[in-house]
Amino acid sequence: MEDIEGDAVVVTGASSGIGGATARVLAADGANLVLAARREDRLEELADELESEYDVQALPVSTDVTEREQVDDLVEATVGEFGRLDGLVNNAGVGLGGEVAELTDEEYHTMMDVNVDGAFYATRAALPHLRETEGTVVFIGSFAGQYPRPGNPVYAATKWYVRGFAHSLAGQVGDDGIAVSVVNPTEVRTExxxxxGDAFEEQYGPDEATEPEAIADAVRFSLGQAGTDAVNELDLYRRDKFSHF
Ligand SMILES: NC(=O)c1ccc[n+]([C@@H]2O[C@H](COP(=O)([O-])OP(=O)(O)OC[C@H]3O[C@@H](n4cnc5c(N)ncnc54)[C@H](OP(=O)(O)O)[C@@H]3O)[C@@H](O)[C@H]2O)c1
Structure with missing residues (x-):
């Protein structure tokens, strides 16, 4: 895999779960991290951990990805601090409600705003800088964005959007040398x-679902493609997923 030492990578949703694990895996390989989410205390704690554990710089940037100006500022802060942007991991995401007939406007808009608008804002702001480094955008999709999810159709639809956007974007920016990847997990033990209700890390035991570090490794693999290559889509499923589909 390509060396990422000294690269500057933005991870959204870094205050928890897959985002936090991704930041740790990338820092272990020498990348400088920009940590984005709303819970600033958690970002600061993680930044301290990364800087003391690994020989990297970590910049916490309190960001609500649904606020376009905050997302623009996040990317500007990255380039201001590191002078470059090599990777964007669009990971921030939420799943709320379920039954469509009972879904509130707030639940609907929150899922759309975070999962769809947030990923769009961050990608749009990042592209001019990724062109300069021939960098990579990684989207955290989902099994729910590949197969129907009767339990939460709106959440599923946001992830179908993410995949559709990502693959179409790949066609638009591939000539510029930008790689676009989608990583699709099934259930992961996070918050x-x-x-x-209960977080997935409580609903599922260690032998029942994926650990966030495994998804982080998939992101690392996507960011590590060299030359003309890009991971198009990487499905990392529970091996018993289709037994319970
Ligand atoms: N866990 C699973 O089973 C699973 C399966 C497939 C796909 N995924 C996807 O994986 C991604 C990460 O989820 P996770 O499992 O790690 O869940 P998680 O532990 O709940 O983490 C979600 C992250 O998103 C951030 N976030 C939420 N709203 C935000 C906002 N408005 N602005 C900025 N950040 C926001 C949260 O940070 P703050 O609250 O601090 O803002 C948190 O860091 C999501 O896109 C999710 O859809 C998860």
Whole structure:
């Protein structure tokens, strides 16, 4: 895999789960991290951990990805600090509600705003800088964005959007040398789901679902493609997923 030492990588949703694990895996390989999410205390804690554990710089930037100006500022802060942007990991995401007939406007808009608008804002702001480094955008998709999810059609639709956007974008920016990747997990043991009950890390035991570090490794692999190559889509599923589909 390509060396990422000294690269500057933005991870959204870095305050928890897959985002936090991704930041750790990338820092272990020498990347400088820009950590984005709303919970600033968690970002600061993680930045301290990364800087003391690994020989890297980590910049916490409190960001609500639904606020376009904050996302623009996030990318500007990255380029201001590191003079470059090599990777963007569009990871921030939420799943709320479920039954369409009972879904509130707030639940609907929050999922659309974070999962769809947030990924769009960050990608748009990042592209001019990624052109200069021939960098990579990684989207965290989902099994729910590949197969129907009867339990939460709106969440599923946001992830179908992410995949559709990512693959079409790949066609638009591939000539510029930018790689676009989608990583699709099934259930991962994180705080996902905690807004409305037990988090997945409580619902599933260690032998029942994926650990966030495994998804982080998939992101690292996507960011590590050299030359003309790009990971198009990487499905990392529970091996018993289709037994319970
Ligand atoms: N866990 C799973 O089973 C699973 C499966 C497939 C795909 N995914 C996807 O994986 C990604 C990461 O989820 P996770 O499992 O790691 O869940 P998580 O532990 O709940 O983390 C979600 C992250 O998103 C951030 N976030 C939420 N709203 C935000 C906003 N408005 N602005 C900025 N950041 C925001 C949260 O940070 P703050 O609250 O601090 O802002 C948090 O860091 C999501 O896109 C999710 O859809 C998860």
């Amino acid at each position: 996902f789901g905690s807004e409305q």
